[in-house]
Amino acid sequence: MRPTQTPHTxxxxxxxxxLPGTARPVLDGVDLHVAAGETIALVGESGSGxxxxxxxxxxxxxxxAVVEGxxxxxxxxxxxxxxxxxxxxxxxxxxxxFQDPRAALNPLRRIGDFLTESVTLTGTMGRAxxxxxAAELLRAVGLNDSVLRKYPGQVSGGMLQRVMIAAALMGDPxxxxxxxxxxxxxxxxxxxxxxLLAELRERFGTGLLFVTHDLDLAAAISDxxxxxxxxxxxxxxxxxxxxxxxxxxxxxxxxxxxxxLEAPQGRLAAIDxxxxxxxxxxxxxxxxxxxxxxxxxxxxxxxxxxxAPGLPRHxxxxxxxxxxxxxxxxx
Amino acid sequence: xxxxALEAVGLQRTFGSVRAVDDVSFALPEGGSLGIVGESGSGxxxxxxxxVGLEQADDGDVLVRGRARDVRGRGRAxxxxxxxxxxxxxxxxxxxxxxxTSVEQVLRETLRLHFPGADHDRRVRELxxxxxxxxxxxxxxxxxxxxxxxxxxxxxxxLAVKPAVLVLDEAxxxxxxxxxxxxxxxxxxxxxxxRIGYLFITxxxxxxxxxxxxxxxxxxxxxxxxxPTAEVLATPQHPYTRLLLESVPRPGWDPEAIAAARRAL
Numbered sequence: 001m002r003p004t005q006t007p008h009t010x011x012x013x014x015x016x017x018x019l020p021g022t023a024r025p026v027l028d029g030v031d032l033h034v035a036a037g038e039t040i041a042l043v044g045e046s047g048s049g050x051x052x053x054x055x056x057x058x059x060x061x062x063x064x065a066v067v068e069g070x071x072x073x074x075x076x077x078x079x080x081x082x083x084x085x086x087x088x089x090x091x092x093x094x095x096x097x098f099q100d101p102r103a104a105l106n107p108l109r110r111i112g113d114f115l116t117e118s119v120t121l122t123g124t125m126g127r128a129x130x131x132x133x134a135a136e137l138l139r140a141v142g143l144n145d146s147v148l149r150k151y152p153g154q155v156s157g158g159m160l161q162r163v164m165i166a167a168a169l170m171g172d173p174x175x176x177x178x179x180x181x182x183x184x185x186x187x188x189x190x191x192x193x194x195x196l197l198a199e200l201r202e203r204f205g206t207g208l209l210f211v212t213h214d215l216d217l218a219a220a221i222s223d224x225x226x227x228x229x230x231x232x233x234x235x236x237x238x239x240x241x242x243x244x245x246x247x248x249x250x251x252x253x254x255x256x257x258x259x260x261l262e263a264p265q266g267r268l269a270a271i272d273x274x275x276x277x278x279x280x281x282x283x284x285x286x287x288x289x290x291x292x293x294x295x296x297x298x299x300x301x302x303x304x305x306x307x308a309p310g311l312p313r314h315x316x317x318x319x320x321x322x323x324x325x326x327x328x329x330x331x
Numbered sequence: 332x333x334x335x336a337l338e339a340v341g342l343q344r345t346f347g348s349v350r351a352v353d354d355v356s357f358a359l360p361e362g363g364s365l366g367i368v369g370e371s372g373s374g375x376x377x378x379x380x381x382x383v384g385l386e387q388a389d390d391g392d393v394l395v396r397g398r399a400r401d402v403r404g405r406g407r408a409x410x411x412x413x414x415x416x417x418x419x420x421x422x423x424x425x426x427x428x429x430x431x432t433s434v435e436q437v438l439r440e441t442l443r444l445h446f447p448g449a450d451h452d453r454r455v456r457e458l459x460x461x462x463x464x465x466x467x468x469x470x471x472x473x474x475x476x477x478x479x480x481x482x483x484x485x486x487x488x489x490l491a492v493k494p495a496v497l498v499l500d501e502a503x504x505x506x507x508x509x510x511x512x513x514x515x516x517x518x519x520x521x522x523x524x525x526r527i528g529y530l531f532i533t534x535x536x537x538x539x540x541x542x543x544x545x546x547x548x549x550x551x552x553x554x555x556x557x558x559p560t561a562e563v564l565a566t567p568q569h570p571y572t573r574l575l576l577e578s579v580p581r582p583g584w585d586p587e588a589i590a591a592a593r594r595a596l
Contacts (some may be wrong), residue, residue: 045507046478157371186370187534187578195586213507220584231541255483257512259537261579262565267519268541270512274477 007075008206009175010034010057012071017052019062022278027052028231029069029257031305033174035206039198041218041239042211043254047275048100053228054211056176057094059086074174095168099180101160107153112148115167124171140203141196158189165196169204176201194221212220215254219243224313227251230276230286233305237314247308247316249324250287285319289293294319335397336361336528337382337417337496349378352388353552356460359496359545361396366543366560368575374552375539379498379532383419411445411543416498418489422501424481424587428473434459435469441491443467452563452565461524462487463517473583479510483517490521499533536579548572568594 008013010033017027027049033140034040044050055061056071059078071078073093081089081216098104101106115137116130125133141162152160161181168176178197182190196245198221201208210217219239226236227248235248246252272289276282288298297319305315318324337359352374359365369375380386382393384402393400395416401409421427428437429452438458442451459469462483473481482502489497499518503511517528519542522529531543539546539560546563548556548571567573572593578589 002467045509160443186590187372187536188574190580191578191584191586192593193588196579196591198586214580215508218582219582220580221586243582254508259508259512259515259541261533261537261576262538263537263540264542267516268512270516271509272513274510 006036007072008033009038009073009074010035011072012053012069013072015039015053015056015071016068017056017061018066018279020064023128023277023281024231025159026231027056028279030228030231030233032226032236034191034209036174037205037206038224038252039208039210039222041225042209042228043213043215043218043225045213046277047230047278048228049231050211050228051179052210054096054179056313057175057177057209058090058096077169086124088153091118091124092171092176093173094177095171095173095178096177096182097161097164097168099183101157101184102152104164105160107152109151110148111152111155111163113151113161115148115170116166119170121180121249128168133170134166135139140169140200142192143168158185158192161185161189161193162196165172165193165200165307169200172178172204173206176205177209179209180213181210182217183212183214190217193250197221215243216322217260227254230282232286232302232317234287234318235314235316237308237311241311241314243296246307247314247321247324248287248318249291249293249320251316252324253290293318293323296319333358334361334393336363337530338392338397339378339382340392342354342378342381343379344374344386345389350379350552354422355391355547355552355554356547356578357547357554358559359528359530361495362522363545364522364529364531364543366533366539366546367537367549368533368539368546370575372551373548373549374530376500378418378502378549379530382496382530383417383498388486389500389578406528408476412493415445416494417496417498418483418492418494419498419500420482420489420502422504424485425480429444429484430473430479432463433470433472434458434476434487436487437484438491439562441488445492458491461490463513477510478506479513482506482514486514486517486521490525490527493525494527496528496530498530498532501534502531503538504533504535511538517540527534534582536564536575548575 012030012032013028015027016025018025030053042050067079081115093120100161106123106202115134119125119130120127125237138145138147143162222239225239227234253271257271271290276286284299285303303319305317308314314330335358340356356377367375371576381388394545435485438453438455442454464483468480489491503514533539543560546560547554550571556572567576574592
């Protein structure tokens with residue numbers, strides 16, 4: 001079912017990426033979309049493929065990657081674009097905010113130059129217009145235009161992340177990719193940056209793909225959540241539904257193993273074992289080896305995403321979703 | 332037997348005009364677990380470094396099992412004696428382990444340094460067992476291990492000298508949630524078995540709740556609130572503690588209101 005009138009801001013279909021020297025694809029049939037103005041959280045642990053998935057929207061893929069499937073931004077396939085089209089895509093339609101702003105900024109150049117360089121280099125804007133726009137965006141992210149003349153070393157981490165957000169908005173993007181944008185920040189600063197992203201989304205109508213390892217943060221900020229495990233989407237759906245009643249044992253286990261303020265003190269329900277190695281083939285469900293519901297079929301056959309009864313938007317790739325229903329998460 | 336594994340009395344440390352640690356006192360009972368919570372610049376890490384001996388206080392005392400810690404003593408014997416009192420586990424074990432040294436060699440080296448002449452085979456096996464590492468991991472180098480396994484190695488190495496206090500500086504912050512839970516459970520087991528005291532430095536209130544008995548909240552070098560963890564988290568008295576608690580993401584979370592409260596404080 002393809003929407004004909006307004007294509008999704010981001011539409012990833014059947015994305016499979018294989019890297020040299022691995023026994024299985026790092027991404028294995030990822031389906032994901034972000035509608036215009038929607039906030040989507042992509043949750044997963046290290047190595048789950050969440051960063052690779054978000055970067056595919058910019059066609060930023062590791063060398064030697066063999067790619068199948070489609071990644072479309074506003075209906076246009078990113079994977080078949082030539083260099084000029086890609087440059088246009090990266091300076092305007094899609095922008096990215098990284099985890100560590102200090103690593104993404106040249107410490108020897110003023111923040112003003114950093115903000116204006118992408119649009120002036122591509123000729124989208126003249127120097128004066130670009131500076132005016134940069135000043136306006138700095139005010140929008142709650143900073144003063146005196147920051148334009150400062151160097152990255154002269155401002156705090158929280159301020160620098162605001163600069164990164166302003167920089168991302170320079171080209172008026174339809175889609176903002178935020179890869180763990182608050183992980184390096186203090187909790188109170190994290191709240192500020194999240195509030196800012198929410199406000200900017202409303203003001204500019206930007207779609208947001210928020211990559212995080214923090215389930216609670218994902219639930220707090222997003223319209224829909226995708227949970228990834230070992231290169232596949234384990235579960236997806238509206239944030240409340242997914243957290244109130246997870247349909248995949250991995251989501252349930254992640255929720256149970258998070259140390260929380262409300263949870264009883266004492267031992268956590270840790271998930272035994274580790275995520276599967278890339279050197280290992282996975283004919284069945286990638287979570288089977290760590291799953292307390294796993295049966296013989298799980299090792300043999302990879303589960304397809306199935307909607308929850310009566311909830312077509314809430315999908316889980318598990319042979320035993322029904323056995324999870326109603327069962328206590330901390331079993 | 333002395334009541335406290337560790338006491339800090341009136342610690343002071345200034346860097347230029349900044350009072351990084353300003354009159355900080357706390358006490359950690361034998362076998363207890365004390366959390367220090369705060370954000371960047373709160374002085375929590377400097378406090379931990381003073382306790383360990385990586386930083387010197389301008390004023391104030393650190394006592395281990397009731398005796399003043401010999402922080403200025405030089406020479407091999409005094410340095411080693413100091414290391415046997417307090418051990419530290421860092422956030423990133425990848426940076427604190429030698430990439431060329433296998434796990435078993437790491438432990439042997441530490442044991443040989445502190446207890447020369449003894450046969451360490453049994454103790455190495457015991458330590459590996461205690462942190463849940465198998466014999467295959469014993470031969471591995473750090474890069475062949477996962478993040479959680481590396482942190483287990485760092486914990487085993489710290490335990491090797493049987494310290495009175497283990498300082499854990501954001502020791503689970505870099506781990507994935509499922510692995511973090513394994514390490515937190517492991518730390519709880521070790522404390523129950525060995526009666527070692529933990530000084531747990533963290534920004535994560537969920538972790539504090541899970542692994543500490545008591546907590547102090549630091550802001551701009553000062554202790555703004557202290558007490559039993561359950562009490563402080565349930566009925567925070569200081570507005571900064573309340574702000575920290577409200578900042579933890581949860582359903583129905585209002586980042587706008589937190590941002591406003593932060594500016595007001």
